[in-house]
Amino acid sequence: MKRLIYLSKARPSLRDDALYDMLAAARDHNRDASITGLLIHQEQLCLQVIEGDEAAVRDCYARIRRDWRHENCQVIFHDDVPGRMFTGWPLAYRAGRDLERGQVRQLADIVECATRLAAKPTDSDRWAMDVYLRALIDSFSALTVQ
Structure with missing residues (x-):
């Protein structure tokens, strides 16, 4: 089982209706490919978690x-994991306005750390990124499929 997490910048022209169309299409595709995950969209920032077998995650x-709707994609985590965090969710979604205060802070920490890692990776920044990602993902552990 692979998990890949990336950050990207959504194009300014991405409107809510196009975003919701994209979510519907992605969920259909993910169901067919046995992919699960989470998309967070706050202003122009996107963070997405993709889980599944290696080929499906890579594809x-x-x-x-x-996709024209994303730019500056940066993988911030890609590794084997023992299981899924988002079982039953072909693509859970949270808009920035729906995030809790702690999640907003965690997201800001992740972006700041990713900037440092892109410029000059250090072991302490890699460790910090791991901590920030665990905290953010764990904060969504209460998501259940209804």
Whole structure:
């Protein structure tokens, strides 16, 4: 089981109706590919978690990188994991306005750390990124499929 987490910047032209169309199409595709995950969209920032078998995760991320609605994609985590965090969710979604205060802070910490990692990676920044990502993902552990 692979998990890939990336950050990207949504194009300014991405409106809510186009976003909701994209979510519907992504959920259909993810169901077919046995992919689960989470998309957070706050202002122009996107953070997405993609879980599934290696080929499906790789293909999904390649498709996202080609999508005109994203730019500056940066993988911040990609590794084997023992299981899914978002079982039953072909693509859970949270808009920035729906995030709790702590989640907003965690997201800001992740972005800041990703900037440092892109410029000059250090072991302490890699450790910090791991801590920030665990905290953010764990904060969504109460999500259940209804």
